[in-house]
Amino acid sequence: MSQVREDRRAALGFWLGPCDPIRLDTFRLALGLCLLLYMAEWWRDAGEWLSVRGFHVSGAALGALGLGPAAPPLPERALPFLGVVTFASVAALILGWRLRLTTCLALALLTYVTFVDVAAAFTINKVFIGSLAVLALAPQGKYWRIEAGGARLPSVWPVRVLQAMILVQYSTAAWCKMLHGSWLRDPFALWSQAQGYYRTDIGSWALRQLPLGSWIGMQHGALAFELLAPVLFLSRRLRPIGFLVGAVFHLSVAVLMHKLIYFSLQMLCFYLLFVDDATLHRLRSWFRRLAGRASDSSDCVAGGPVLK
Secondary structure (H helix, E strand, O other): OHHHHHHHHHHHHHHHOOEOOHHHHHHHHHHHHHHHHHHHHHHHHHHHHHEOOOOOOOHHHHHHOOOOOOOOOEOHHHHHHHHHHHHHHHHHHHHOOOHHHHHHHHHHHHHHHHHHOHHHOOHHHHHHHHHHHHHHHOOOOOOOOOOOOOOOEOOOHHHHHHHHHHHHHHHHHHHHHHHOOOOOOOOOHHHHHOOOOOEOHHHHHHHHHOOHHHHHHHHHHHHHHHHHHHHHHHOOOOHHHHHHHHHHHHHHHHHHEOOOHHHHHHHHHHHHHHOOHHHHHHHHHHHHHHHHHHHHHHHHHOOOOOOO
């Protein structure tokens, strides 16, 4: 009975125990930067997918497809205001200003722009929404004031939920490829998909120059990585291998498929949640020293050191 209580206490500590906020705060910073880049890319066509000028599937049609209700589009003259508020909220999220407020605001705005044209929204939108929802509910860290051994989050659950998100993402992607796709039956499934709409110039070169056997190898390698991702990331010993293979996997996706670089960057943000606290503290200290040296250099260029 005592062993059962110990196991239960260990499980509760794993999911609900206190933790250093460094991983959650580093993830917030990286995710915010990724979201800012993603929005900057797609905002150029905002009039088509957010305003009444573009084509929008009716709410009834979306309901029949199981995609849920559609949010109403905006008048075109309202887009500049929406853009300013949206980009400002994400910038404030990155800078750590009024975190609870700015995270909730960014979440609400991203949810709105996703459901205006939900039929055309990408998986990346949904991952951003889920991640921001966790950050909005999480205890907040103190950006750039986190010190090793200092303040602690009352619960580690936001980190665990976000870790579970990427592992579920990888696992379900692998199972869908095997059960609902043709990746087990057709050795040229990846080769065929690489010729589609998302093909980049580098992808076109690879299709012409690489032998078919290399595409078969990449297909099975990608499937094996996604299927084994929970084992690779949850094992401390295997985690460096998971990081390396995952980075190569997402780099390949980014260069072979048009605009999927943002999805790759988003997935790599989740890797920070598996990095140990000490390493993240060392990285943050290095960036702070680098920023300090840059500030000192700018003071000297401006006309000599500034007395503090």
